[in-house]
Amino acid sequence: MKPSRIIIIILAGAVMAAFFNLDIHHYFSLSSLKANIDHIHAWQSSHPFKAVFIYMAIYISITALSLPGATIMSLAGGAVFGLWKGVIIVSFASTIGATLAFIVSRFLFRDAIEARFAEKLAIINRGIEKEGGFYLFSLRLVPIFPFFIINMLMGLTKISTMTFTFVSQIGMLPATFVYINAGRHLSQLESLQGILSPGLLSAFALLGIFPIAAKKILEVIKRQRVMSAYKKPKKFDYNLIVIGGGSAGLVASYIAAAVKAKVALIERDKMGGDCLNTGCVPSKALIKSARVLSQVKRAENFGFKKGEINYNFADVMERVHRIIKKVEPHDSVERYTGLGVTCIKGDATITSPYEVTVQTSPCKVTVKTSPCKVTVKTLPCEVAVKTSPCEVNVKRTNPGEDESEPEKEERVTLTTRSIIVATGASPFVPDIPGLDQIDFYTSDTIWNIKKHPGKMLVLGGGPIGCELAQAFSSFGSQVTIVQRGSRLMKKEDPEVSQLVKEKFEAHGITVITGYIPKKFSFIKESHGSFPACHLESANDKNEKTIKFNTLLIALGRKPNVKGLGLEKLGINILSDGTIESGDFLETNIPNIFCAGDVAGPYQFTHTAAHQSWFASVNALFGGIRKFKVDYRTIPWATFIEPEVARVGLNESEARKKNIPFEITRFDLSDLDRAIADSENHGFVKILTVPGKDKIIGVTIVGSHAADIIAEFVLAMKHGLGLNKILSTIHIYPTMAEANKYAAGEWKKAHAPEKLLLWIEKFHAWMRNDF
Incomplete structure (x- = not known):
């Protein structure tokens, strides 16, 4: 602890000790005040200005140190200075004292509380940041909450000092008025309890509800102001219109139909979105084929002398499309029509908060x-x-x-109560000189490839680039992956990136980090002309030239927000291209919501589905009850060998956010099932609250990591610690046992050494071994 804090604590402790030990607190009682009020009043009459100064100094000191006596001082203010003068003096003195108590609490305790309860305090601070003034105002209006406790607790939050002071002065005025007025009739008071009658307390409680009611009224007024610019239909065609038939749109329309709302789903292209047609399904089908081939190439690891597979690359890609066709009925128009959803194929434009125009053309x-x-x-x-x-x-x-x-083409206008925009995202293609002269693929178009790529260049070292680079490498392509950053998979911990890089290089993939593509050109050679990418180092301006015959651009995805009429309506779009939305996934037009890739902050199919529940329920029932979207336990995985899966914070993020943590690690090289499968590489890495088994985040690298992390997702979602995981029976031998062993490592590190020492003595005593 800093010396300045120690000095303040010692001084405050000394004042408090003197206050009680020297019997000073007896002077701040109703009987003492009544006995001395005539002398005080006479002295005040002779020294009016000095009386105000001394009174305020005492009041401020008592309030700043959270000592008992503020109530008596308020009564004295009414008795000595009268109603209006007393209200002004006490109002400023109490506000200054409360602000000092607030500052002292923040200076002495906030850092320690943040370090111990960082996660919970972060949630409180997010609420304080948005509505701190309303919270404080409500608390100040209800005198059943002791003001000194409010001062100290608010000091632990991130509410600004100016806001605290201003709101406190206004919020404490009603109670100040009551006490000052009671002080004017001091001789009639028999006890402090008589000041606040049950009726008056009830009135204050109702008054405390006023800010909340006012907030709701302001929301209604704001909504009406926004919506008043548009003509509201007398009758609506639908309760909800969902634009986009990908993961987010499908789930949103499914939920709406399940609760018997009339819902329309508009999709311009293929049902299922990129997940079914160009993302999750085809990529995992290709990765499975690649893994089979990779395992056969490692036949010696499994006791075989040699392994070989004869295959045609076109047949592999044909299988990918068969898988898409097999999954397709799950997301089909027929299925959703059967569920009660009106499915419309066409381009949607939002022309007003109540109207969507659809241009249909098969x-x-x-x-x-x-x-x-x-x-x-x-x-x-x-x-x-x-x-x-x-x-x-x-x-x-x-x-x-x-x-x-x-x-x-036909144009039809549909009316609706609410709208959800769930139009997904598209591959980002950079503006690089010469690129317009090169045939290239993205994660959307790579599935149309039929010819085996000999030399493949992959731009982008994120999850998509890494997955596809390794898959094509397994099929024998000479793959070079280029990442402009210093490492692959930059969102993961450096040790994960290093392990992936080593595996890639062992796989035959050339990994180039820290280089930026500057231009594309064709290089003429004796046996033909070949496309090439010219790279420049991000640090020292060194250059490299990479020849290829197949180019895959995997530099991320940009939200599909153009052409929907959002700009014309004034819906806010953030710098990253996502639609700005609130805690309930609402846009700045209150009946228009968003979900999935257009909403951010994650671009995962399961996150899109997760958001869609909140968006659809809030769109349909928001006037009755609204639900805040919860991102606390969003898991994700990169399906390479070894798989990388994560939930919560990793070490890099925790350090960046100054969140204290402990690390527990279990290496899969010690796991029986991993050894039996010849997959004994990788680890389970758990971050916990120091000294506790509460999980902050988990990273798993290894075979089936995406599957075995589900146990930690469940634990974090429902507040279960490592002790619960340790006490759960896991089937032997399975990869999931890694979770239990990791929990066991934490338990060993936190063994109660003193208790074990006494137990050891007990056992010695039982053996008569003294």
């Missing part, structure tokens, strides 16, 4: 053309458009009588 498609520029064409139905390297199959969904002519 034959209007976005076509990727060489070199993968995007054009929109209206094509005859039942045609297949093939481009290099992109391929789009276009089929008529509602064939007309004359199939030689495309159907005409």
